[in-house]
Amino acid sequence: MSKTITIDGQVVPFEDGQTIMDAATAAGVYIPHLCHHPEYTPHGSCKLCTVKVNGRNCSACTFPALEGQEVLNDTPDLNADRQKITQMLFVEGNHFCPSCEKTGNCQLQGLAYHLNMLDNHFPHFYATRQVDASHPEVMIDHNRCIFCTLCVRASHETDGKDVFGISGRGLNKHLIINSPSGELKDTDISIDDAAVHICPTGAILIKRTGYQIPIGQRIYDHQQIDQVSLAREHHQDEQ
Amino acid sequence: MKQFIQDLVTKNHYKSTHLLQVLRDVQTRYHFIPEGAITQLTELLNVPRTQIIGVIEFYSFLHLHRQGHYELLISDSITDHMLGKHELMAYLSEKLNVGIGKVREDGLVSLDNTSCSGMCDQGPAGLVNGHALTRLDKSKIDTIAELINQEKPLDEWPTELFAVADNIYKPDLLLNSQFTPGAAIKAVFERGIDATLAQINESGLRGRGGAGFKTAMKWQFCKEEASDQHYVICNADEGEPGTFKDRILLNSYADQVFEGMTVCATIIGATEGYLYLRGEYLHLHEPLLAVLQQRRDAGLLGKNILGQNFDFDIHIHLGAGAYICGEESALIESLEGKAGIPRNRPPYPVTSGYMNKPTVVNNVETFMAAANIAINGGAWFANIGTEKSKGTKILSICGDCAKPGIYEYPFGTTVREILKDCQAEDVFGIQIGGPSGLFISNQELDRKLAFEDLATGGSFIIFNNTRNVLDIVYNFTHFFAHESCGFCTPCRVGTSLLKKQLDKIHDGHGSAGDIVALEELCQLVKNNSHCGLGQTAANPILTTLERYPDLYENQLKNISYEPGFDLDGSLATARRMANRNDAAAHLEQIEDELATHGTTSPGAQA
Numbered sequence: 001m002s003k004t005i006t007i008d009g010q011v012v013p014f015e016d017g018q019t020i021m022d023a024a025t026a027a028g029v030y031i032p033h034l035c036h037h038p039e040y041t042p043h044g045s046c047k048l049c050t051v052k053v054n055g056r057n058c059s060a061c062t063f064p065a066l067e068g069q070e071v072l073n074d075t076p077d078l079n080a081d082r083q084k085i086t087q088m089l090f091v092e093g094n095h096f097c098p099s100c101e102k103t104g105n106c107q108l109q110g111l112a113y114h115l116n117m118l119d120n121h122f123p124h125f126y127a128t129r130q131v132d133a134s135h136p137e138v139m140i141d142h143n144r145c146i147f148c149t150l151c152v153r154a155s156h157e158t159d160g161k162d163v164f165g166i167s168g169r170g171l172n173k174h175l176i177i178n179s180p181s182g183e184l185k186d187t188d189i190s191i192d193d194a195a196v197h198i199c200p201t202g203a204i205l206i207k208r209t210g211y212q213i214p215i216g217q218r219i220y221d222h223q224q225i226d227q228v229s230l231a232r233e234h235h236q237d238e239q
Numbered sequence: 240m241k242q243f244i245q246d247l248v249t250k251n252h253y254k255s256t257h258l259l260q261v262l263r264d265v266q267t268r269y270h271f272i273p274e275g276a277i278t279q280l281t282e283l284l285n286v287p288r289t290q291i292i293g294v295i296e297f298y299s300f301l302h303l304h305r306q307g308h309y310e311l312l313i314s315d316s317i318t319d320h321m322l323g324k325h326e327l328m329a330y331l332s333e334k335l336n337v338g339i340g341k342v343r344e345d346g347l348v349s350l351d352n353t354s355c356s357g358m359c360d361q362g363p364a365g366l367v368n369g370h371a372l373t374r375l376d377k378s379k380i381d382t383i384a385e386l387i388n389q390e391k392p393l394d395e396w397p398t399e400l401f402a403v404a405d406n407i408y409k410p411d412l413l414l415n416s417q418f419t420p421g422a423a424i425k426a427v428f429e430r431g432i433d434a435t436l437a438q439i440n441e442s443g444l445r446g447r448g449g450a451g452f453k454t455a456m457k458w459q460f461c462k463e464e465a466s467d468q469h470y471v472i473c474n475a476d477e478g479e480p481g482t483f484k485d486r487i488l489l490n491s492y493a494d495q496v497f498e499g500m501t502v503c504a505t506i507i508g509a510t511e512g513y514l515y516l517r518g519e520y521l522h523l524h525e526p527l528l529a530v531l532q533q534r535r536d537a538g539l540l541g542k543n544i545l546g547q548n549f550d551f552d553i554h555i556h557l558g559a560g561a562y563i564c565g566e567e568s569a570l571i572e573s574l575e576g577k578a579g580i581p582r583n584r585p586p587y588p589v590t591s592g593y594m595n596k597p598t599v600v601n602n603v604e605t606f607m608a609a610a611n612i613a614i615n616g617g618a619w620f621a622n623i624g625t626e627k628s629k630g631t632k633i634l635s636i637c638g639d640c641a642k643p644g645i646y647e648y649p650f651g652t653t654v655r656e657i658l659k660d661c662q663a664e665d666v667f668g669i670q671i672g673g674p675s676g677l678f679i680s681n682q683e684l685d686r687k688l689a690f691e692d693l694a695t696g697g698s699f700i701i702f703n704n705t706r707n708v709l710d711i712v713y714n715f716t717h718f719f720a721h722e723s724c725g726f727c728t729p730c731r732v733g734t735s736l737l738k739k740q741l742d743k744i745h746d747g748h749g750s751a752g753d754i755v756a757l758e759e760l761c762q763l764v765k766n767n768s769h770c771g772l773g774q775t776a777a778n779p780i781l782t783t784l785e786r787y788p789d790l791y792e793n794q795l796k797n798i799s800y801e802p803g804f805d806l807d808g809s810l811a812t813a814r815r816m817a818n819r820n821d822a823a824a825h826l827e828q829i830e831d832e833l834a835t836h837g838t839t840s841p842g843a844q845a
């Protein structure tokens with residue numbers, strides 16, 4: 001008999017070493033997430049995956065599955081908090097969805113839809129952030145960075161390059177680039193790097209590819225993020 | 240500079256774990272971290288430049304931009320404010336002709352605020368190039384300004400500027416103990432290692448850093464973890480505003496603290512230990528190194544301690560201005576030379592801590608108590624205190640009382656008794672356990688010092704009836720926003736939103752819905768944050784809102800909604816660019832339109 005936990009009452013099997021997120025994904029249960037990606041070391045920072053484990057809040061992407069855990073995931077309270085956390089990300093940066101190249105394909109936007117977010121709720125910070133368009137093929141719009149560190153991890157773990165890093169403390173947190181000038185053009189980044197393709201928002205973009213997919217055919221035009229995410233990550237899990 | 244950096248790295252054995260220590264020295268020498276140093280360190284330590292910049296930008300005492308030759312920081316603790324900090328800062332700024340947060344044009348001096356520097360019993364306090372300044376007043380500031388303008392080296396400054404007093408007013412079990420260095424280690428070898436752990440267990444000792452985890456259990460877990468190396472770490476980050484008792488223990492009882500670490504090392508099987516000393520206590524660094532050397536000379540540290548075939552040594556690492564580094568896993572990250580970002584748990588440090596090896600992290604006072612328990616036995620300690628809280632607790636008392644300083648009490652002592660001893664009068668309320676703890680009112684003076692009632696890491700700040708609750712909460716809320724490490728969304732964004740929302744009320748712009756919104760936000764940050772900082776950052780608001788809802792209500796405007804957005808303030812730049820000085824002109828425009836049309840056009844509102 002394999003070991004099991006329950007998620008919202010549903011019995012979910014797991015193997016030792018799996019996190020609650022791993023077990024859920026394998027069983028086809030969606031737990032909202034932004035900083036998590038099955039291919040990379042879990043980070044646990046966005047807190048969208050917060051679930052209640054035996055009554056205590058835990059990050060599903062980092063917390064190990066243990067025999068007999070009773071996990072609450074899709075509850076009104078948890079989803080209300082997730083909506084607020086998403087709103088926090090929206091007011092922290094500068095996200096103008098209608099004009100963004102990533103609109104329709106953006107996980108932050110997709111999640112906001114999924115959580116039924118209708119406004120930003122909190123006052124905006126109007127952060128002053130830069131755009132780095134120095135590189136011929138890749139650009140960074142820091143206004144849209146949510147500090148998920150996926151590019152940092154992808155560059156380190158897959159590309160073996162360390163092109164990105166996170167610096168600063170508190171609200172001064174920012175993405176930095178590994179070159180003396182601090183600009184992307186002076187790094188060894190290449191358009192084939194995993195780090196270039198992993199950004200869940202429109203912060204890292206490949207130049208001259210924006211708006212090519214017509215409205216109606218974009219990732220989240222007809223599907224919610226839970227379906228898209230499960231289809232993709234469930235599949236990755238099996239590989 | 241090349242040679243300086245090279246020598247520094249050699250001295251630090253090319254260890255990337257020493258990155259923070261190296262950067263501290265570069266900052267001391269150049270008053271910033273020059274680009275050349277970063278490039279050189281990237282090569283010498285083999286770490287990406289992103290990590291080096293990440294460390295520099297994380298710690299308040301490190302800078303990418305040149306600071307003054309004299310880096311002046313003034314402590315921003317609530318008690319410093321109560322002692323007139325605001326006025327002093329203005330005086331200092333004027334006297335030295337330097338703006339707050341600025342470097343003077345000639346580069347000689349820079350001035351800024353810093354979080355509580357741990358001198359609340361002798362404030363207003365500050366730091367000059369990392370060295371503690373106490374009891375600042377106008378005449379001392381005149382002296383300091385003159386010394387700076389004459390470019391006098393710090394070692395020629397009058398020593399009284401740097402005088403730090405212990406101010407022990409009420410010693411008890413621990414502070415009165417007669418201690419001979421080596422006695423606790425001898426006791427361990429006489430009694431046996433397992434028997435010593437049993438005594439510590441019997442003593443009921445719980446961690447003194449705030450969380451109150453049972454010490455024997457922590458040591459037991461760590462001991463049971465199979466590994467080629469175990470580590471002992473003493474947490475001397477003491478960043479909780481209003482806490483300064485570890486400063487006294489390290490100043491006058493260092494032998495007992497180091498001995499407690501050594502006792503722990505025998506039990507868990509460690510050969511190396513670290514004291515993580517907050518950067519603000521730089522003045523203790525040299526004296527502590529001297530104590531360590533004495534202990535080595537006496538055969539109490541190093542190889543073959545007391546001829547028992549037991550090796551153990553202690554190193555000191557300095558912090559660089561980050562409250563979060565008191566959180567044990569952030570402290571470990573910092574010890575490894577990185578930004579102090581709390582780790583994901585599990586695993587806990589006892590299974591995977593420093594260098595991913597089993598590690599015990601304890602507070603300074605915990606180690607001191609353990610050393611004495613090793614000598615005197617568990618019962619000696621357990622006979623004192625309450626059922627759930629054994630022994631005594633050392634408090635740092637400050638704020639509105641005649642005798643701010645150090646007091647040791649058996650657990651179970653009432654607040655009323657403590658207030659009498661330190662001669663506090665006309666008390667309005669007390670902040671117990673620092674900003675992350677709770678605020679109690681003068682109706683709760685019979686509550687007891689104990690883990691089961693009022694738990695505290697040692698901070699005890701008294702406020703009298705002249706104080707304004709919202710000013711206090713304002714100071715604490717700003718502290719958390721400043722100290723949030725920024726790792727997780729709810730705390731990174733949430734503490735800054737709390738600041739915005741509280742400021743709105745504090746500054747008199749709050750309206751009906753704002754308190755409800757504030758409370759909702761508090762719960763969100765508390766319930767979803769990654770570590771203790773975020774989980775407690777809303778406590779100042781929550782515990783005062785619970786006790787004084789009317790004081791919050793009274794601050795509100797009598798209208799249903801007032802925007803947090805200051806349109807006029809935001810138009811300041813535009814006015815400047817257009818050479819206009821007609822603030823609030825848009826309001827007149829609206830009034831004009833109202834007069835002519837009886838309505839406003841959308842354009843006028845925008």
Ligand SMILES: Cc1cc2nc3c(=O)[nH]c(=O)nc-3n(C[C@H](O)[C@H](O)[C@H](O)COP(=O)(O)O)c2cc1C
Pocket residue numbers: 445446447448449450451452474475476477478479562563564565566567568600601602603605770771772
């Ligand atoms: C934000 C934060 C700051 C902390 N600061 C300190 C500190 O300065 N000193 C300390 O001993 N413990 C501090 N702690 C508690 C430590 O994480 C840890 O629990 C403690 O050092 C364990 O030692 P003890 O069991 O002896 O109390 C802090 C915790 C948090 C969440």
Ligand code: SF4
Pocket residue numbers: 563580581722723724725726727728730731768769770771772773774
């Ligand atoms: S709660 Fe705050 S201090 Fe703790 S990890 Fe999150 S951002 Fe950092």
Ligand code: FES
Pocket residue numbers: 032033034035036043044045046047048049050059060061062
């Ligand atoms: S997905 Fe778990 S914290 Fe971000």
